[in-house]
Structure formats: C-alpha cells, structure tokens
Amino acid sequence: MNRRILLVANPGAEHVGAHLLSAAREMGLDVRMHNMENAYRAPRFIRSFNWWLRGRLPSRLKDFSQEIVEASRDFRPTHVITTGIAPISAAALDEIRGAVSGEPARLVNFLTDDPWNRAHLAPWFFEALTHYDTVFSPRRDVIGDLQAHGCRRVDYLPFAYSPEVHFPEAPPQPLVDHDVVFIGGGDPDRQKPVRALIDAGIRVALYGGYWDRDPRTRPFARGFVGPRELRWVTGASKVVLGLIRRANRDGHSMRTFEAPAMHACLLTEDTFEHREIFGEEGECVLYFCHHAEMIEKAHRLLGDASLRERLSAAAHAKITGGGNTYRHRLTTMIG
Numbered sequence: 001m002n003r004r005i006l007l008v009a010n011p012g013a014e015h016v017g018a019h020l021l022s023a024a025r026e027m028g029l030d031v032r033m034h035n036m037e038n039a040y041r042a043p044r045f046i047r048s049f050n051w052w053l054r055g056r057l058p059s060r061l062k063d064f065s066q067e068i069v070e071a072s073r074d075f076r077p078t079h080v081i082t083t084g085i086a087p088i089s090a091a092a093l094d095e096i097r098g099a100v101s102g103e104p105a106r107l108v109n110f111l112t113d114d115p116w117n118r119a120h121l122a123p124w125f126f127e128a129l130t131h132y133d134t135v136f137s138p139r140r141d142v143i144g145d146l147q148a149h150g151c152r153r154v155d156y157l158p159f160a161y162s163p164e165v166h167f168p169e170a171p172p173q174p175l176v177d178h179d180v181v182f183i184g185g186g187d188p189d190r191q192k193p194v195r196a197l198i199d200a201g202i203r204v205a206l207y208g209g210y211w212d213r214d215p216r217t218r219p220f221a222r223g224f225v226g227p228r229e230l231r232w233v234t235g236a237s238k239v240v241l242g243l244i245r246r247a248n249r250d251g252h253s254m255r256t257f258e259a260p261a262m263h264a265c266l267l268t269e270d271t272f273e274h275r276e277i278f279g280e281e282g283e284c285v286l287y288f289c290h291h292a293e294m295i296e297k298a299h300r301l302l303g304d305a306s307l308r309e310r311l312s313a314a315a316h317a318k319i320t321g322g323g324n325t326y327r328h329r330l331t332t333m334i335g
Helices: 016-026 036-040 044-053 061-075 090-099 123-129 140-149 188-199 227-236 254-261 272-278 291-302 305-320 326-334
Strands: 004-009 030-035 079-083 106-110 134-137 154-156 180-183 204-207 239-242 266-269 286-288
Touching (some): 016 030, 036 061, 079 326, 239 291, 254 266, 254 272, 254 305, 286 291
Parallel strands (some): 004 030
8 A cells, every 4th residue: 555644743853743754754655744833823913812812723723724635635645644732623634534535544643742731722622633533642641531532542652763863972072061961841840850950969951941941940051952962962961861741741751762762871750651661670771759769869870880881771772672763653653
C-alpha cells in the first residue's frame, strides 16, 4: 500500500512534528507538512483576544481547517496525522473523510499535551477530538479521560528520539560553568526543585523559556538551544535533570528519550512510566521522589564519575537498542 501522509504540526526543530516528518521521509513515504502555527496568525490584539477570552481559539481556525480539507482533496492522503492541540475543526475532520476518493483517510492525533491542563483548555478542540479515528497519548493518566470523553479509540504511545538529531556530540570546548543541567520550560512546578538544587550549592544551567522571570533562577538561565547546542550541553553536563510537568499529568517527557540517546547521565523523577522505560533504581538512571532525595543523589552522582559513566552507557544502550525512534512511533500510527 502506497501510504501518503498529510502531517499537520509545528515544524520547529525541537517539536514532535519535525521528528515525524523526518521519519516519514526516511521511510520513503509520500509526506506533506502543513504548519499548524499558520492557524494562529493574526494581529496581536486579535490573537490575544481569541486565546484568552475565546478558549485558546486559533484566529484562523475556519480558514486553516478549510486549507487542510483542500489539501486532502488534492493530495488524497491515506493518513492525516496531527499533533497536540491541533487547529482543525470537527466539521473539517468529517469533511476530510469525504474529500478522499476511495478508502477514506485515517485521522490520527498524537496528543502531545494534556487537554485538561488549564494552560491548554480549548472547548473547540474537545469537540474535534471525538472525530479522530485514533488518539495516541504519551500519558497513561489521560487515557481514561479520553475514553470517557467519547474518543473512538485511544492508545498509549510514548515519546521517542530522532537518531539524526539526538546522538552524542562533544562540544568544541569543555562546559565548566555548571554540573547539573535542565533543558525545558521553567513551569511553576519545575521552579521548586531547581531552586532546591541552587540552595544546596549545586551549580546548575537552565535552558528554555521562563527561567529568567524568577530572580532566583535568572542568573542560571541560558536561553534556548538549537539541535547541535542541545547535543553539546546534554552530553557534556555531568548530570541531566529530568522533571515532568505535573499540570500535564506527565509520566515521562520528550527528554526522557532524547537525553539518554545523547549519552546523558539522568537523574529523574520517580514515575511508573520512567520505571517502565528504564527499569529499577540504578539500572540506567537514578530516581527521586522529593527534594532532599534529589539533592542527595545529585551529590552522589557528581562525586562518582564511574557511576555516571555506567548509568549513561546503560541508559544509552536501553533507549537506542530498538523500538524508541520516531520512525517506530510513526509505524505504529499508520498501522
């Protein structure tokens, strides 16, 4: 069967959509990408009004949805795959089914966020969710809610890594300004453990948004990194901190797979999904449940180079040993 994939996602290098696009091309599939960010383009006042007062409504939801319908008529995809809170209306999803002659396109959403998270609540998206053939979620805790909401089929599908992006690469010069690095947004529930590390005298570096908004984390904020800098920072840091988003009901994150693929020594929150991925304590990573345990284990890792090397090698082998790339995830999506 000649699979044709219409991908509606954010094409930014750090986003799942870019990894799925790369995987589809690697697999030799006929794939077209539509940038979901185009659905939000409007003057700033209109964007803010629609976002804050109309339930995170994309300013061009109707027009963008129709563009996807027309693209389906032209391209005749076998699968339409969207990621996250995808800006396609329920009516457009039904129209896409009829837009393809012969076998209707399969409609798939990889739900990279928790739609019940207050930061993402969008009534229009809840209506659209039930019109997908399959919703894949990387959060086990969300699956029951999706089923109760009326989604046709819901499956657990974890995040992954991209071999062409997430691989070990030494930086051009040693990184000497920190020992522990965290890469990701400075959400409120992530601020507390990071501040605990700072108070314990552990040198940290923080990459991602919002860290510069808090005066206690601002001195350690390093801004954003591109793919190559991500490899340098991840592999050269003594310890990579793994923090989930509790408001998102995370059991793991994108960094769960990406960091070990880049040969990181991972100190991460103790969750069912992390243990499912890495095994018991000390096999591939060290876990923590509270700040005191995090600080104690950070000190243990920083004082034992052989332990760090053993864990990073084991985690790298576990993740890259098979079944954890975005090619594998895309194969599951298109069945």
